[in-house]
Amino acid sequence: MGRTLAEKVWDDHVVRRAEGEPDLLFIDLHLLHEVTSPQAFDGLRQAGRPVRRLDLTIATEDHNTPTLDIDKPIADPVSRAQLETLRKNCADFGVRLHPLGDVEQGVVHVVGPQLGLTQPGTTVVCGDSHTSTHGAFGALAFGIGTSQVEHVLATQTLPLARPKTMAITVEGELPDEVTAKDLILAIIARIGTGGGQGYILEYRGSAIEKLSMEARMTICNMSIEAGARAGMIAPDATTFDYLKGRDHAPEGEDWDAAVAYWNTLRSDDDAVFDAEVVIDAAELAPFVTWGTNPGQGAPLSANVPDPASYEDASERHAAEKALEYMGLTAGQALRDISVDTVFVGSCTNGRIEDLRNAASILDGRKVADGVRMLVVPGSVRVALQAVSEGLDKVFTEAGAEWRHAGCSMCLGMNPDQLAPGERSASTSNRNFEGRQGKGGRTHLVSPQVAAATAVLGHLASPADLSDARTPAGVR
């Protein structure tokens, strides 16, 4: 019987397999950041263990880093202490670190791919649930807890039971205005926040094959929001073109050997998935969330649902709680929801294409009065590229704030937060209660919807912008 992509990558990393035990899996790349690593390094110290493979380990600072005044000391002493702890740990153990101010600093899931470290057929872990992002390259990539971070630092392996596999097959053409973000939000709404629990998802089909690498990363990034262990997309020419020439991509004979291997990384025709979901791309539309988990979403043209319409008692109760927290009324048109803040950034939508997409809408337009718009590039490299294309000027001329790289308002560990009761349209990945600041209300959207919403002051898609404008032309 044939094997799925996930099964092939899994099998290629089994260090030890024994009856009645989880497989011991080798980890090719371990990404670290300041939030989930300090207790792991402490554990190593207590046990007198070194980092086994410094050459497969890399750290960056992202969750706590400010996006303003980065040349000044960090105001919050606890954030500063956490960053200093990472710096000390990396220095003590010899781990490569890209700290705040370094040209390679940025959100860990933006940095790995742009350095060319994330490669097809690798296993990638990080103490961060959005590690699923790296699956866009045909890597098996998943988030782990701090105990597992310590385990990987000490052994470069993890004991794991093999998850089941689920195919998410998306055929056809995505309509104009429909982005990867809309697609993944629609998938999560369809299967639910627990629908992928126990599975590795493989996104496939003609609509997926046409997506750019960055769009594929947006999709795989949010696999965790459907409860999945990981999400993967089979590598192809798009993947190889993206990787070629990057700092850590193979070269010469190694490149040829790598491509030969990478070409084998697709699910066999006779592979059997444990489950499959089929989606018709043509039926999709711009999608936004109305509730407090990423599965509570609907097309932008829809209304806020009536909790009474849910048959399942638990879902009904969850919808009631969500509307109460979000300050919404059943039946209200989603387009009528006004926002205070628009956030463009995060490991979901903080890459150069995302910034280009948002800028193309904002070019020649203005952010609505009373709306604050933050644009936070996913990494310093993304920021530099955006500046070289003049995107920063487009944002600032429109009235948006152009910030330094980091996780920022996706989770508000730094000063970028919503005030209680404030409402955002956010290109990030989680609309949980208080996620972007205590009492903050989050609507998850694509970069295009974020930009159109900023201009109109209420949830909107670019097609709602009928105003005349005088684009300076995004360069």
Added chain:
Amino acid sequence: MEAFTTHTGRAVPLRRSNVDTDQIIPAHWLKKVTRDGFEDGLFEAWRKDENFVLNRPERQGASVLVAGPDFGTGSSREHAVWALQNFGFKAVVSSRFADIFRGNSLKNGLLTVVLEQKVVDALWELTEADPTAEVTVDLEARQVRAEGITADFELDENARWRLLNGLDDISLTLQNEADIAAYEASRPAFKPRTIAA
């Protein structure tokens, strides 16, 4: 890790689904660099409401959390497990847990017990009607018992063995040093490296 064999204690019925780890421990608590001191951050936003179940006087000292489906979704933060343990919880019951949360729990000796929703409903009804009702989570027998309720649960034998004996995963793995070294020697040259070896 502390071993877990069996535990009996009063319960906290938490009638909410999709309790994400941002609710269990909000992000600003994640700046701490220790594994302890998280008890005050547990369900911090909800505890501002004096009627929230965890604040009720009759729930003080309870040690078994009985939650709705999809408990522990979202962020991988192990701080969520530490917060529950720091507060005094020994076991969490739900009809479905998020994978990463469950893995983190088992690494720390916090037992996550998967029971059918109808059993969870019965535990809710029992412990809401009688806050002094005790719930026993017996890992040796893989069984949850309370007045009028006996329910078996599943946990794979390897995880159970590690919990019962409080075994350290890293030490277990390092017993396979020869296998790891052999695998490392066989890795292709084209695999990425962050620094020159």
